[in-house]
Amino acid sequence: MSEAPVIQLEGLTKAYNVGTPVETEVLHGLDLSLAQGEFAALIGPSGSGKSTLLNIIGLLERPTGGLLSIDGRDTARLSEAELTQLRGRSIGFVFQFHHLLPAFSALENVTLPAIIARGVSDDEAEATALQLLDAVGLKAHARKKPGELSGGQQQRVAIARALALKPRLILADEPTGNLDTHTADDIFALLRVFNRDTRCACLIVTHDPRLADRCDRVIRLVDGRIAEDRRA
Numbered sequence: 717m718s719e720a721p722v723i724q725l726e727g728l729t730k731a732y733n734v735g736t737p738v739e740t741e742v743l744h745g746l747d748l749s750l751a752q753g754e755f756a757a758l759i760g761p762s763g764s765g766k767s768t769l770l771n772i773i774g775l776l777e778r779p780t781g782g783l784l785s786i787d788g789r790d791t792a793r794l795s796e797a798e799l800t801q802l803r804g805r806s807i808g809f810v811f812q813f814h815h816l817l818p819a820f821s822a823l824e825n826v827t828l829p830a831i832i833a834r835g836v837s838d839d840e841a842e843a844t845a846l847q848l849l850d851a852v853g854l855k856a857h858a859r860k861k862p863g864e865l866s867g868g869q870q871q872r873v874a875i876a877r878a879l880a881l882k883p884r885l886i887l888a889d890e891p892t893g894n895l896d897t898h899t900a901d902d903i904f905a906l907l908r909v910f911n912r913d914t915r916c917a918c919l920i921v922t923h924d925p926r927l928a929d930r931c932d933r934v935i936r937l938v939d940g941r942i943a944e945d946r947r948a
Contacts, residue, residue, distance in 0.1 A: 720788030722806075722885050722917040723750040723773055728782035730768055730940075742768055743940045745782065752884065753915040755908065757928035760937035766921050767889065769937065773919065774887050775803040787884055804829075808878030808916070810888040810907075815874070816862040822849060822873045823858040830880045841880070848876035852906060868899035875906055879914070886910070888920040892927065904930065 730743040743765050750756060760766050771777045772784060775791060784791045787806045791799060816825045826845035831838065849855050852872040854865075862870050871891060878886060888907065892900035904927050911918045920931065928934050929948075936944035 719752060720785070721749040721751050722754075722787055723748065723919070724783065724785035725749070725773075726783040728772070728784055729780045730765075730772060730777070731780045734780060741780070741940070743772075743779070746940075746942055748935065748942065748945075750885075750917050750919060752917055753911070754933060755911045755918045755931050756920070756933040756935055757931040758919055758921045758935050758937060759923070759925070759928050760943075764937045765940040766937055770887055770889055770919070770921055773885075774807055774809060775799045804832075804881065806884045808881060808883035808886045810871075810874050810878045810886065810891045816870055816877075818862050821859050821861055822854060822865065822876075825862070825873055826877045826880050829877060844880060845876070848879055849873070851910075852876050868895055868902065871895065871899075871903050872906065875903070875910070879910055879916075882914070884916055886916050886918045888918065890921055890923065892922070892924065900924070900927070 725746050725748040728743060728746040729741060731739055731741040733739050746769070758766055758769070768777070772779050775786065786802060789802060794802065823842065823845055826848055827841045830841040830844060846855060846858060849858050852875060854869060854872055857865060857869065862873070865873065886907065891907070892903050895903060907918060907920070910916065922928050931948070933947045934944070935942060
């Protein structure tokens with residue numbers, strides 16, 4: 717029996733102000749699947765629905781219609797508590813603005829999600845966090861707070877934090893958007909390494925065609941519809 721896709725969308729729609737005169741559908745019947753280990757870029761012009769789609773796949777918003785399955789589970793059947801549990805167990809997020817907690821050290825920022833989501837011991841979570849910070853080249857900076865780190869270093873901490881829960885899926889929204897070209901290449905390479913080593917699926921929203929072309933697959937969204945889905 718083949719393994720269920722990490723992401724499965726069938727006829728997925730999203731509308732706002734449903735049932736009112738200003739009802740607006742922004743995603744129109746999307747069909748998409750992403751398998752374990754895939755490394756895909758999601759591209760498209762501003763207003764095409766990329767962020768909305770990422771929020772829905774990340775279980776931060778519910779679709780209006782159609783199927784959304786994450787890790788083989790039909791999300792329409794799950795309660796809010798079950799969605800939160802699935803999000804914490806299966807999905808890691810990396811944002812353009814890293815959202816690190818400024819009062820906490822890099823180590824504490826990476827440690828907290830595991831303690832909160834899985835209730836693991838402080839010692840176990842800290843050991844995992846140190847391994848991840850070492851993997852992203854920041855073990856020597858583990859005790860520094862975000863304000864003491866460069867933008868690229870802060871994004872590395874954010875990647876380590878996303879991986880702390882060993883997710884099956886990484887969702888990255890413009891993860892290199894605020895970085896210079898050299899640092900952006902480093903961050904992209906880092907995501908590639910973890911994708912290869914852990915077999916987590918990666919879906920990366922980017923406006924950078926140079927980075928998109930280095931992904932295994934490019935999905936182009938235009939006006940809420942998939943206009944192109946090509947593999948390298």
